[in-house]
Amino acid sequence: MNSNEAANNNLELLFGTSLYDEKVKEMPPAKDATEKNGLRVFGVDAALVKVSGQFFLQHPVEAQIALGLVRDVSGILGRLLEGGHSIIAGRIAGAFKRVGRDGLSDDIVKTMKSAGYDFRESDPFSEQQNVSAVLTGAAPIVARLKAIWESQRQAVRDVLPRTPGIPDDKDSYMKFVDGIYKSDAYHSLSMEGYSVTPELIDRVRQGNWDPNGNEQETKNRNALAARGYW
Incomplete structure (x- = not known):
């Protein structure tokens, strides 16, 4: 937070956040500021120019969103x-x-070079950081979730057990899958909001169903869902 009357204090807030009031001699020009939720904040363009290189290292998710x-x-x-x-x-x-x-990167490079600046492109992110391609125009919350997932994906994979791979006895495995099919279909379809019974699932699996019959529309919908699952 910038203010002419600030005291350079850091106020600790909930969830590991804080608010630092920085005393500045001059407030940002009007063109750099915008209002959001009743607060005057830096616009994205001005903020990206103002932040230091450390911002990309310490807050890579926020940097990707910006x-x-x-x-x-x-x-x-x-x-x-x-x-x-x-x-x-x-x-x-x-x-x-x-x-x-x-x-966008090429536009900056060409413009700065054409203006006569001694220009060197540099990657401000750490080499070890999982930085993914951003979703242009997506809502900030969508970009945040995607960036968080990419940054944590390998950490999650490291603690998951290794997959067992394809079973050696394929016939036994297929018999096992067939044996749990009715229960698996019932729970999965129920969680998706369909009204199914073990009897309906079994009847549909055996082909004893008629999507063009006289059943009510909801029953047709449930039967079609069960058929799709099969």
């Missing part, structure tokens, strides 16, 4: 050129390339 919200780099380029931020430009271009948005 990069995914950018439609075009005109707003970012204006701020980069205005301040002569060649190092920041290299960082943002590298970040866009890391998340699969090569077109």
Whole structure:
């Protein structure tokens, strides 16, 4: 939080979050700010130019979400050129390339070079971080869930037991599958909201059903679901 009257204090909040009030001599220009839920916050373009390289290392999920919200780099380029931020430009271009948005990265590279800046593209994310391609235009919560899953996927895989693989005795395995079919179908279809009975499942499996008959529509729906499961 920026303020002319701040005291550079850090306020610890719930769930491992905090609020730091930073004393600044000058408040951000009006073009860099936007209002969200009653708060004045940095716009995405201004925020990406302002944050340091540590932000991408310490908050990779948030960084991916911010990069995914950018439609075009005109707003970012204006701020980069205005301040002569060649190092920041290299960082943002590298970040866009890391998340699969090569077109935006190339736009920054070409524009900065054509303006005569000594420009070096750099990837601000850690090599060990699982950074996936961002979902352009997706809701922030969707991008967050996808980024969190990608960052934790390998950790989850490491603790899961190894798959048993294809059984050697295939005939015995298929008999086992057939033996539990009725119970498995009943529970699975019930969880999906269908009204099925073990008798219906067994009848459909044997082919004793008529989707064009005179049964009520809901019963047809349930029978079709059971047939689809079979």
